[in-house]
Amino acid sequence: MKFKVIIIDDEPLARSIVKSFLLEKDDIEIVAECNNGFEGVKEIEKHQPDLIFLDIQMPKINGFEMLEIIDENPSVIFTTAFDEFAIKAFDNSAIDYLLKPFTQERFDKALAKWKKSTSSKSEKNAIDSVASKQPDEHLRIVLKEKGAIKIIPTSEVY
Amino acid sequence: MQEQIQVNSINRAFQAIILIASFSVLDFIILADLSFTFDFSLADSISFFVFTSLFALLIFTIQRNHHSKKVLNSQNIGTVILFVILGTYFNYLVVSYFDGSSLVFIEFFWTTIIIKMLFILLLLFILLFIFWIDQQKLQEVQFQKFVIGKEKETSKIQLNSLQQQFKPHFLFNSLNSINALTMHNPEEARKMIHLLSEFMRGAVKKDQSTMIPLEQEINHIQLYTNIEKVRFGDRLTVNFNVPEECQLLLIPSLILQPIIENAIKYGLYGHTENVIIDIQVNCQKKYLVVKISNPHDPNTQLSSKGTGYGLSSIRKKMLILFNQHNLLLTTEKNGIFTTTLKIPQNEI
Numbered sequence: 001m002k003f004k005v006i007i008i009d010d011e012p013l014a015r016s017i018v019k020s021f022l023l024e025k026d027d028i029e030i031v032a033e034c035n036n037g038f039e040g041v042k043e044i045e046k047h048q049p050d051l052i053f054l055d056i057q058m059p060k061i062n063g064f065e066m067l068e069i070i071d072e073n074p075s076v077i078f079t080t081a082f083d084e085f086a087i088k089a090f091d092n093s094a095i096d097y098l099l100k101p102f103t104q105e106r107f108d109k110a111l112a113k114w115k116k117s118t119s120s121k122s123e124k125n126a127i128d129s130v131a132s133k134q135p136d137e138h139l140r141i142v143l144k145e146k147g148a149i150k151i152i153p154t155s156e157v158y
Numbered sequence: 159m160q161e162q163i164q165v166n167s168i169n170r171a172f173q174a175i176i177l178i179a180s181f182s183v184l185d186f187i188i189l190a191d192l193s194f195t196f197d198f199s200l201a202d203s204i205s206f207f208v209f210t211s212l213f214a215l216l217i218f219t220i221q222r223n224h225h226s227k228k229v230l231n232s233q234n235i236g237t238v239i240l241f242v243i244l245g246t247y248f249n250y251l252v253v254s255y256f257d258g259s260s261l262v263f264i265e266f267f268w269t270t271i272i273i274k275m276l277f278i279l280l281l282l283f284i285l286l287f288i289f290w291i292d293q294q295k296l297q298e299v300q301f302q303k304f305v306i307g308k309e310k311e312t313s314k315i316q317l318n319s320l321q322q323q324f325k326p327h328f329l330f331n332s333l334n335s336i337n338a339l340t341m342h343n344p345e346e347a348r349k350m351i352h353l354l355s356e357f358m359r360g361a362v363k364k365d366q367s368t369m370i371p372l373e374q375e376i377n378h379i380q381l382y383t384n385i386e387k388v389r390f391g392d393r394l395t396v397n398f399n400v401p402e403e404c405q406l407l408l409i410p411s412l413i414l415q416p417i418i419e420n421a422i423k424y425g426l427y428g429h430t431e432n433v434i435i436d437i438q439v440n441c442q443k444k445y446l447v448v449k450i451s452n453p454h455d456p457n458t459q460l461s462s463k464g465t466g467y468g469l470s471s472i473r474k475k476m477l478i479l480f481n482q483h484n485l486l487l488t489t490e491k492n493g494i495f496t497t498t499l500k501i502p503q504n505e506i
Contacts, residue, residue, distance in 0.1 A: 010390070010393075010426075011331065011334075011335065011389050011390060011391075012390075012391050013334070013335040013338035013339065013388070013389065013391075014331070014334055014335070014338065016338045016341075016342065017334065017337060017338040017341070020338075020341050020342075035430070036430050038430065057327075057427065058427070059426060059427050059428070059429060059430045060427070060428070060429070060430055081326075081327035081330035081331045081334065082327050099330070100330050100331060100333070100334035101330065101333045101334040101336075101337040
Protein backbone atom coordinates (compact mmCIF):
# COMPACT_ATOMS: atom_id res chain seq x y z
CA MET A 1 0.00 0.00 0.00
CA LYS A 2 1.29 3.46 -0.92
CA PHE A 3 1.37 6.47 1.38
CA LYS A 4 -0.94 9.27 0.25
CA VAL A 5 0.65 12.74 -0.04
CA ILE A 6 -0.81 16.17 -0.80
CA ILE A 7 1.28 19.22 -1.80
CA ILE A 8 -0.16 22.62 -0.82
CA ASP A 9 1.67 25.70 -2.15
CA ASP A 10 0.47 28.75 -4.10
CA GLU A 11 3.56 28.78 -6.34
CA PRO A 12 3.40 26.22 -9.17
CA LEU A 13 7.20 25.97 -9.41
CA ALA A 14 7.52 25.36 -5.67
CA ARG A 15 5.02 22.49 -5.99
CA SER A 16 6.90 21.09 -8.95
CA ILE A 17 10.10 20.77 -6.90
CA VAL A 18 8.38 18.69 -4.21
CA LYS A 19 6.76 16.64 -6.96
CA SER A 20 10.09 15.88 -8.64
CA PHE A 21 11.72 14.98 -5.32
CA LEU A 22 8.87 12.50 -4.68
CA LEU A 23 8.91 10.98 -8.18
CA GLU A 24 11.32 8.17 -7.40
CA LYS A 25 9.67 7.19 -4.16
CA ASP A 26 7.75 3.99 -5.00
CA ASP A 27 5.86 3.90 -1.75
CA ILE A 28 4.41 7.39 -2.15
CA GLU A 29 1.50 8.56 -4.24
CA ILE A 30 0.68 12.24 -4.77
CA VAL A 31 -3.10 12.30 -4.54
CA ALA A 32 -3.58 16.07 -4.92
CA GLU A 33 -1.87 19.41 -5.51
CA CYS A 34 -3.44 22.55 -4.06
CA ASN A 35 -3.06 26.26 -4.81
CA ASN A 36 -4.29 27.52 -1.47
CA GLY A 37 -5.53 26.58 1.99
CA PHE A 38 -9.18 26.21 0.97
CA GLU A 39 -8.33 23.68 -1.71
CA GLY A 40 -6.07 22.05 0.86
CA VAL A 41 -8.90 21.57 3.37
CA LYS A 42 -11.17 20.02 0.70
CA GLU A 43 -8.54 17.63 -0.62
CA ILE A 44 -7.40 16.56 2.85
CA GLU A 45 -10.97 15.72 3.85
CA LYS A 46 -11.47 13.88 0.57
CA HIS A 47 -8.26 11.82 0.52
CA GLN A 48 -7.28 11.57 4.22
CA PRO A 49 -3.56 11.75 3.28
CA ASP A 50 -0.75 10.34 5.40
CA LEU A 51 1.48 13.38 4.81
CA ILE A 52 1.13 16.92 3.51
CA PHE A 53 3.79 19.35 2.31
CA LEU A 54 2.52 22.73 3.39
CA ASP A 55 3.56 26.31 2.52
CA ILE A 56 2.88 28.98 5.14
CA GLN A 57 2.14 32.20 3.26
CA MET A 58 -0.77 31.52 0.95
CA PRO A 59 -3.85 33.43 -0.28
CA LYS A 60 -6.63 34.23 2.20
CA ILE A 61 -5.61 31.75 4.89
CA ASN A 62 -2.08 30.73 5.78
CA GLY A 63 -0.82 27.22 6.42
CA PHE A 64 -1.35 27.39 10.20
CA GLU A 65 -4.92 28.65 9.80
CA MET A 66 -5.62 25.82 7.38
CA LEU A 67 -4.46 23.27 9.96
CA GLU A 68 -6.82 24.81 12.53
CA ILE A 69 -9.79 24.14 10.24
CA ILE A 70 -9.05 20.45 9.72
CA ASP A 71 -10.48 18.05 12.32
CA GLU A 72 -7.80 15.40 12.12
CA ASN A 73 -4.43 16.64 10.94
CA PRO A 74 -2.19 14.42 8.82
CA SER A 75 1.58 14.56 9.33
CA VAL A 76 2.93 17.92 8.14
CA ILE A 77 6.23 18.94 6.61
CA PHE A 78 6.34 22.72 6.19
CA THR A 79 8.01 24.16 3.09
CA THR A 80 8.60 27.91 3.28
CA ALA A 81 11.06 30.74 2.68
CA PHE A 82 10.34 32.24 6.12
CA ASP A 83 12.59 31.03 8.90
CA GLU A 84 10.71 32.91 11.63
CA PHE A 85 7.82 30.43 11.85
CA ALA A 86 9.88 27.35 12.73
CA ILE A 87 8.99 27.36 16.45
CA LYS A 88 5.30 27.81 15.71
CA ALA A 89 5.52 25.00 13.15
CA PHE A 90 6.98 22.53 15.65
CA ASP A 91 4.38 23.68 18.18
CA ASN A 92 1.87 22.54 15.56
CA SER A 93 3.47 19.07 15.60
CA ALA A 94 5.37 19.54 12.36
CA ILE A 95 7.53 16.59 11.32
CA ASP A 96 10.06 18.96 9.74
CA TYR A 97 10.53 22.49 8.48
CA LEU A 98 12.12 22.85 5.05
CA LEU A 99 13.51 26.26 4.18
CA LYS A 100 13.27 27.14 0.49
CA PRO A 101 15.33 26.51 -1.53
CA PHE A 102 16.14 23.04 -0.21
CA THR A 103 18.10 20.14 -1.67
CA GLN A 104 16.95 16.61 -2.49
CA GLU A 105 19.21 15.39 0.33
CA ARG A 106 17.53 17.63 2.91
CA PHE A 107 14.13 16.69 1.53
CA ASP A 108 14.91 12.95 1.84
CA LYS A 109 16.04 13.50 5.41
CA ALA A 110 12.68 15.08 6.26
CA LEU A 111 10.90 12.16 4.58
CA ALA A 112 12.98 9.64 6.53
CA LYS A 113 12.12 11.48 9.74
CA TRP A 114 8.43 11.22 8.89
CA LYS A 115 8.69 7.50 8.10
CA LYS A 116 10.45 6.88 11.39
CA SER A 117 7.76 8.77 13.29
CA THR A 118 4.92 6.92 11.49
CA SER A 119 6.49 3.50 12.09
CA SER A 120 6.85 4.18 15.82
CA LYS A 121 3.33 5.58 15.86
CA SER A 122 1.89 2.52 14.08
CA GLU A 123 3.73 0.19 16.47
CA LYS A 124 2.22 2.08 19.38
CA ASN A 125 -1.21 1.90 17.75
CA ALA A 126 -0.80 -1.84 17.19
CA ILE A 127 0.07 -2.39 20.85
CA ASP A 128 -2.83 -0.20 21.95
CA SER A 129 -5.33 -1.96 19.69
CA VAL A 130 -4.27 -5.46 20.80
CA ALA A 131 -4.43 -4.42 24.44
CA SER A 132 -7.81 -2.74 24.02
CA LYS A 133 -9.32 -5.95 22.62
CA GLN A 134 -8.71 -7.80 25.86
CA PRO A 135 -11.77 -8.13 28.12
CA ASP A 136 -9.58 -7.78 31.17
CA GLU A 137 -6.26 -6.10 30.45
CA HIS A 138 -4.88 -7.04 33.84
CA LEU A 139 -4.78 -10.69 32.75
CA ARG A 140 -2.09 -10.02 30.14
CA ILE A 141 1.05 -7.98 29.72
CA VAL A 142 1.99 -6.60 26.30
CA LEU A 143 5.71 -6.34 25.59
CA LYS A 144 7.75 -5.14 22.63
CA GLU A 145 10.95 -7.12 22.10
CA LYS A 146 13.33 -6.66 19.16
CA GLY A 147 10.55 -5.10 17.08
CA ALA A 148 8.11 -7.97 17.77
CA ILE A 149 5.06 -7.59 19.98
CA LYS A 150 4.62 -10.28 22.69
CA ILE A 151 1.57 -10.84 24.86
CA ILE A 152 2.25 -12.71 28.08
CA PRO A 153 -0.51 -13.89 30.47
CA THR A 154 0.03 -12.53 33.97
CA SER A 155 -0.37 -16.07 35.31
CA GLU A 156 2.96 -16.90 33.67
CA VAL A 157 4.76 -14.10 35.47
CA TYR A 158 6.32 -15.10 38.82
CA MET B 159 38.84 53.35 27.27
CA GLN B 160 37.04 55.79 29.60
CA GLU B 161 38.70 54.15 32.62
CA GLN B 162 42.11 54.43 30.98
CA ILE B 163 41.60 58.17 30.37
CA GLN B 164 40.57 58.62 34.01
CA VAL B 165 43.69 56.80 35.26
CA ASN B 166 45.84 58.94 32.94
CA SER B 167 44.28 62.14 34.37
CA ILE B 168 45.12 61.07 37.92
CA ASN B 169 48.69 60.20 36.89
CA ARG B 170 48.99 63.52 35.09
CA ALA B 171 47.77 65.50 38.17
CA PHE B 172 50.31 63.66 40.31
CA GLN B 173 53.11 64.41 37.81
CA ALA B 174 52.09 68.10 37.71
CA ILE B 175 52.23 68.34 41.53
CA ILE B 176 55.69 66.72 41.55
CA LEU B 177 56.87 69.21 38.91
CA ILE B 178 55.49 72.22 40.81
CA ALA B 179 56.91 70.86 44.09
CA SER B 180 60.36 70.48 42.42
CA PHE B 181 60.25 74.13 41.28
CA SER B 182 59.19 75.14 44.85
CA VAL B 183 62.07 73.19 46.42
CA LEU B 184 64.46 74.80 43.92
CA ASP B 185 63.05 78.21 44.94
CA PHE B 186 63.62 77.37 48.62
CA ILE B 187 67.23 76.24 47.98
CA ILE B 188 68.07 79.39 45.99
CA LEU B 189 66.63 81.70 48.69
CA ALA B 190 68.31 79.81 51.52
CA ASP B 191 71.56 79.91 49.56
CA LEU B 192 71.18 83.69 49.30
CA SER B 193 71.15 83.82 53.14
CA PHE B 194 67.42 84.55 53.56
CA THR B 195 65.89 83.25 56.77
CA PHE B 196 64.41 79.74 56.90
CA ASP B 197 60.88 81.14 57.51
CA PHE B 198 61.15 83.57 54.66
CA SER B 199 62.45 80.95 52.22
CA LEU B 200 59.81 78.44 53.32
CA ALA B 201 56.96 80.97 53.05
CA ASP B 202 58.13 81.98 49.58
CA SER B 203 58.41 78.42 48.29
CA ILE B 204 55.06 77.31 49.88
CA SER B 205 53.19 80.32 48.47
CA PHE B 206 54.83 79.57 45.11
CA PHE B 207 53.65 75.94 45.36
CA VAL B 208 50.06 76.83 46.39
CA PHE B 209 49.44 79.57 43.83
CA THR B 210 51.12 77.73 40.97
CA SER B 211 49.10 74.57 41.79
CA LEU B 212 45.91 76.65 41.82
CA PHE B 213 46.75 78.21 38.45
CA ALA B 214 47.74 74.81 37.05
CA LEU B 215 44.31 73.51 38.07
CA LEU B 216 42.66 76.48 36.35
CA ILE B 217 44.71 75.91 33.17
CA PHE B 218 43.73 72.24 33.25
CA THR B 219 40.03 73.17 33.58
CA ILE B 220 40.28 75.69 30.75
CA GLN B 221 41.94 73.08 28.50
CA ARG B 222 39.26 70.54 29.38
CA ASN B 223 36.35 72.89 28.65
CA HIS B 224 37.69 75.29 26.01
CA HIS B 225 40.22 73.23 24.13
CA SER B 226 41.54 74.89 21.01
CA LYS B 227 43.32 73.32 18.02
CA LYS B 228 46.31 75.66 18.55
CA VAL B 229 48.23 75.59 21.81
CA LEU B 230 49.69 79.10 21.51
CA ASN B 231 46.49 81.02 20.87
CA SER B 232 45.59 84.37 22.42
CA GLN B 233 43.36 82.68 25.07
CA ASN B 234 46.14 80.44 26.39
CA ILE B 235 48.94 83.03 26.21
CA GLY B 236 46.72 85.67 27.90
CA THR B 237 45.72 83.27 30.67
CA VAL B 238 49.32 82.29 31.40
CA ILE B 239 50.52 85.93 31.48
CA LEU B 240 47.62 86.90 33.78
CA PHE B 241 48.45 84.02 36.12
CA VAL B 242 52.14 84.99 36.12
CA ILE B 243 51.26 88.55 37.18
CA LEU B 244 48.73 87.37 39.80
CA GLY B 245 51.14 84.68 41.04
CA THR B 246 53.96 87.18 41.47
CA TYR B 247 51.62 89.63 43.26
CA PHE B 248 50.18 86.99 45.64
CA ASN B 249 53.70 85.72 46.33
CA TYR B 250 54.76 89.30 47.22
CA LEU B 251 51.76 89.68 49.58
CA VAL B 252 52.49 86.44 51.44
CA VAL B 253 56.25 86.91 51.74
CA SER B 254 55.98 90.59 52.74
CA TYR B 255 53.89 89.42 55.70
CA PHE B 256 57.07 87.83 57.06
CA ASP B 257 59.65 90.45 56.16
CA GLY B 258 57.71 93.24 54.47
CA SER B 259 59.43 96.20 56.11
CA SER B 260 62.94 94.95 55.42
CA LEU B 261 64.89 96.98 52.88
CA VAL B 262 66.79 93.85 51.94
CA PHE B 263 63.52 92.17 51.02
CA ILE B 264 62.23 95.13 48.98
CA GLU B 265 65.49 95.39 47.09
CA PHE B 266 65.60 91.65 46.57
CA PHE B 267 61.99 91.58 45.35
CA TRP B 268 62.44 94.26 42.70
CA THR B 269 65.79 92.99 41.41
CA THR B 270 64.52 89.42 41.07
CA ILE B 271 60.96 90.09 39.93
CA ILE B 272 61.76 89.42 36.25
CA ILE B 273 63.53 86.16 37.08
CA LYS B 274 60.64 85.13 39.34
CA MET B 275 58.07 85.90 36.65
CA LEU B 276 60.08 83.98 34.05
CA PHE B 277 60.32 81.13 36.53
CA ILE B 278 56.51 80.99 36.92
CA LEU B 279 56.02 81.59 33.18
CA LEU B 280 58.24 78.63 32.29
CA LEU B 281 56.45 76.34 34.70
CA LEU B 282 52.94 77.36 33.61
CA PHE B 283 53.85 77.00 29.92
CA ILE B 284 55.23 73.50 30.54
CA LEU B 285 51.97 72.57 32.29
CA LEU B 286 49.90 74.23 29.56
CA PHE B 287 51.66 72.13 26.89
CA ILE B 288 51.21 68.92 28.89
CA PHE B 289 47.49 69.54 29.50
CA TRP B 290 46.92 70.65 25.92
CA ILE B 291 48.55 67.49 24.50
CA ASP B 292 46.46 65.31 26.86
CA GLN B 293 43.26 67.04 25.82
CA GLN B 294 44.22 66.77 22.15
CA LYS B 295 44.69 63.00 22.51
CA LEU B 296 41.40 62.68 24.39
CA GLN B 297 39.55 64.53 21.67
CA GLU B 298 41.14 62.35 18.98
CA VAL B 299 39.96 59.23 20.82
CA GLN B 300 36.47 60.69 21.18
CA PHE B 301 36.45 61.68 17.51
CA GLN B 302 37.47 58.16 16.46
CA LYS B 303 34.71 56.73 18.63
CA PHE B 304 32.26 59.15 17.03
CA VAL B 305 33.43 58.18 13.52
CA ILE B 306 33.16 54.46 14.30
CA GLY B 307 29.67 55.02 15.75
CA LYS B 308 28.63 56.97 12.64
CA GLU B 309 30.01 54.26 10.35
CA LYS B 310 28.03 51.62 12.24
CA GLU B 311 24.92 53.77 12.06
CA THR B 312 25.39 54.36 8.33
CA SER B 313 25.85 50.67 7.56
CA LYS B 314 22.73 49.89 9.61
CA ILE B 315 20.73 52.45 7.63
CA GLN B 316 22.11 51.04 4.37
CA LEU B 317 21.18 47.53 5.44
CA ASN B 318 17.69 48.62 6.44
CA SER B 319 17.18 50.42 3.16
CA LEU B 320 18.41 47.33 1.31
CA GLN B 321 15.93 45.20 3.22
CA GLN B 322 13.29 47.72 2.31
CA GLN B 323 14.12 47.17 -1.35
CA PHE B 324 13.46 43.47 -1.20
CA LYS B 325 12.43 41.22 1.65
CA PRO B 326 14.78 38.23 2.17
CA HIS B 327 11.98 35.72 1.46
CA PHE B 328 11.53 37.28 -2.00
CA LEU B 329 15.11 36.27 -2.76
CA PHE B 330 14.73 32.76 -1.32
CA ASN B 331 11.42 32.15 -3.10
CA SER B 332 12.97 33.33 -6.37
CA LEU B 333 15.93 30.98 -5.86
CA ASN B 334 13.48 28.19 -5.15
CA SER B 335 11.74 28.90 -8.46
CA ILE B 336 15.12 28.81 -10.22
CA ASN B 337 15.81 25.51 -8.48
CA ALA B 338 12.57 24.10 -9.96
CA LEU B 339 13.23 25.53 -13.41
CA THR B 340 16.70 23.97 -13.62
CA MET B 341 15.00 20.55 -13.55
CA HIS B 342 12.33 21.09 -16.21
CA ASN B 343 13.22 24.22 -18.14
CA PRO B 344 16.92 25.20 -17.98
CA GLU B 345 16.45 27.96 -20.56
CA GLU B 346 13.79 29.62 -18.41
CA ALA B 347 16.05 29.14 -15.35
CA ARG B 348 18.83 31.05 -17.12
CA LYS B 349 16.40 33.89 -17.89
CA MET B 350 15.26 33.98 -14.27
CA ILE B 351 18.86 34.11 -13.02
CA HIS B 352 19.47 37.03 -15.39
CA LEU B 353 16.33 38.85 -14.14
CA LEU B 354 17.24 38.30 -10.51
CA SER B 355 20.86 39.38 -10.89
CA GLU B 356 19.87 42.51 -12.85
CA PHE B 357 17.29 43.39 -10.24
CA MET B 358 19.69 42.84 -7.33
CA ARG B 359 22.44 44.83 -9.06
CA GLY B 360 20.03 47.75 -9.46
CA ALA B 361 18.85 47.55 -5.85
CA VAL B 362 22.36 47.35 -4.40
CA LYS B 363 24.07 49.93 -6.60
CA LYS B 364 21.57 52.78 -6.61
CA ASP B 365 21.73 55.59 -4.12
CA GLN B 366 18.21 56.15 -2.81
CA SER B 367 18.64 59.88 -2.43
CA THR B 368 19.36 60.52 -6.13
CA MET B 369 16.79 61.39 -8.74
CA ILE B 370 16.71 59.25 -11.88
CA PRO B 371 14.61 59.35 -15.07
CA LEU B 372 11.29 57.52 -14.71
CA GLU B 373 12.15 55.08 -17.51
CA GLN B 374 15.08 53.75 -15.43
CA GLU B 375 12.87 53.25 -12.40
CA ILE B 376 10.21 51.52 -14.54
CA ASN B 377 12.86 49.19 -16.00
CA HIS B 378 13.87 48.24 -12.47
CA ILE B 379 10.23 47.61 -11.52
CA GLN B 380 9.69 45.48 -14.63
CA LEU B 381 12.57 43.22 -13.57
CA TYR B 382 10.84 42.76 -10.22
CA THR B 383 7.37 42.11 -11.65
CA ASN B 384 8.77 39.70 -14.26
CA ILE B 385 10.38 37.67 -11.47
CA GLU B 386 7.08 37.62 -9.57
CA LYS B 387 5.25 36.54 -12.74
CA VAL B 388 7.59 33.58 -13.10
CA ARG B 389 6.85 32.64 -9.49
CA PHE B 390 3.08 33.02 -9.59
CA GLY B 391 2.42 32.16 -13.22
CA ASP B 392 -1.00 33.12 -14.61
CA ARG B 393 -2.25 34.34 -11.26
CA LEU B 394 -0.42 37.65 -11.66
CA THR B 395 -0.83 40.28 -14.38
CA VAL B 396 0.90 43.65 -14.18
CA ASN B 397 -0.22 46.41 -16.55
CA PHE B 398 2.08 49.37 -17.18
CA ASN B 399 0.72 52.60 -18.65
CA VAL B 400 3.63 55.01 -18.95
CA PRO B 401 3.18 57.85 -21.49
CA GLU B 402 6.21 58.61 -23.66
CA GLU B 403 6.35 62.27 -22.52
CA CYS B 404 6.77 61.24 -18.85
CA GLN B 405 9.72 58.90 -19.42
CA LEU B 406 12.43 61.47 -18.76
CA LEU B 407 10.83 63.13 -15.73
CA LEU B 408 12.69 62.56 -12.49
CA ILE B 409 11.81 60.26 -9.62
CA PRO B 410 13.73 59.27 -6.45
CA SER B 411 15.47 56.02 -7.26
CA LEU B 412 14.06 52.76 -5.86
CA ILE B 413 10.94 54.43 -4.48
CA LEU B 414 8.35 52.46 -6.45
CA GLN B 415 9.52 48.92 -5.71
CA PRO B 416 8.25 48.73 -2.09
CA ILE B 417 4.84 50.06 -3.24
CA ILE B 418 4.62 47.46 -6.03
CA GLU B 419 5.75 44.74 -3.62
CA ASN B 420 2.93 45.69 -1.25
CA ALA B 421 0.41 45.80 -4.08
CA ILE B 422 1.40 42.31 -5.26
CA LYS B 423 1.50 40.92 -1.71
CA TYR B 424 -1.91 42.25 -0.69
CA GLY B 425 -3.39 41.47 -4.11
CA LEU B 426 -2.15 37.88 -4.28
CA TYR B 427 -2.52 36.92 -0.63
CA GLY B 428 -5.89 38.61 -0.23
CA HIS B 429 -7.48 36.69 -3.10
CA THR B 430 -7.50 33.17 -4.46
CA GLU B 431 -8.43 34.37 -7.97
CA ASN B 432 -6.12 35.86 -10.60
CA VAL B 433 -4.91 39.34 -9.73
CA ILE B 434 -4.27 42.43 -11.85
CA ILE B 435 -1.94 45.22 -10.71
CA ASP B 436 -2.21 48.52 -12.61
CA ILE B 437 0.63 51.03 -12.79
CA GLN B 438 -0.58 54.31 -14.26
CA VAL B 439 1.68 57.35 -14.85
CA ASN B 440 0.59 60.95 -15.53
CA CYS B 441 2.62 64.10 -16.09
CA GLN B 442 1.00 67.14 -14.55
CA LYS B 443 2.38 70.69 -14.54
CA LYS B 444 4.61 70.50 -11.51
CA TYR B 445 4.29 66.84 -10.63
CA LEU B 446 4.93 63.39 -11.97
CA VAL B 447 2.06 61.25 -10.67
CA VAL B 448 2.30 57.45 -10.34
CA LYS B 449 -0.81 55.47 -9.36
CA ILE B 450 -0.56 51.83 -8.35
CA SER B 451 -3.79 49.84 -7.91
CA ASN B 452 -4.42 46.36 -6.60
CA PRO B 453 -7.48 44.34 -5.59
CA HIS B 454 -8.07 44.63 -1.89
CA ASP B 455 -10.12 42.57 0.52
CA PRO B 456 -10.36 44.36 3.89
CA ASN B 457 -11.60 41.18 5.55
CA THR B 458 -8.47 39.10 5.07
CA GLN B 459 -6.22 38.64 8.05
CA LEU B 460 -3.35 40.12 6.06
CA SER B 461 -5.22 43.43 5.74
CA SER B 462 -6.29 43.57 9.35
CA LYS B 463 -2.65 43.38 10.44
CA GLY B 464 -2.34 46.66 8.46
CA THR B 465 0.81 48.70 8.83
CA GLY B 466 -0.63 51.28 6.44
CA TYR B 467 0.59 48.98 3.65
CA GLY B 468 4.11 49.54 4.97
CA LEU B 469 4.08 52.90 3.27
CA SER B 470 5.14 54.99 6.24
CA SER B 471 8.82 54.78 5.35
CA ILE B 472 8.11 55.97 1.80
CA ARG B 473 6.06 58.86 3.19
CA LYS B 474 9.00 59.75 5.45
CA LYS B 475 11.46 59.54 2.56
CA MET B 476 9.29 61.86 0.44
CA LEU B 477 9.08 64.36 3.29
CA ILE B 478 12.88 64.35 3.72
CA LEU B 479 13.52 64.72 -0.02
CA PHE B 480 10.91 67.37 -0.86
CA ASN B 481 9.96 68.90 2.50
CA GLN B 482 6.28 68.51 1.55
CA HIS B 483 3.48 66.53 3.13
CA ASN B 484 0.72 64.67 1.24
CA LEU B 485 2.94 63.43 -1.58
CA LEU B 486 1.79 59.87 -0.89
CA LEU B 487 -1.94 59.25 -0.81
CA THR B 488 -3.93 56.04 -0.46
CA THR B 489 -7.59 55.41 -1.31
CA GLU B 490 -9.85 52.39 -1.32
CA LYS B 491 -12.90 52.14 -3.54
CA ASN B 492 -14.95 49.15 -4.70
CA GLY B 493 -12.36 46.63 -3.55
CA ILE B 494 -9.47 48.41 -5.28
CA PHE B 495 -6.68 49.93 -3.22
CA THR B 496 -4.82 52.76 -4.93
CA THR B 497 -1.53 54.31 -3.87
CA THR B 498 -0.78 57.68 -5.47
CA LEU B 499 2.73 59.07 -5.42
CA LYS B 500 3.25 62.70 -6.47
CA ILE B 501 6.84 63.63 -7.32
CA PRO B 502 7.52 67.38 -7.52
CA GLN B 503 9.69 68.31 -10.50
CA ASN B 504 12.65 70.75 -10.39
CA GLU B 505 12.84 70.43 -6.62
CA ILE B 506 16.22 68.73 -6.18
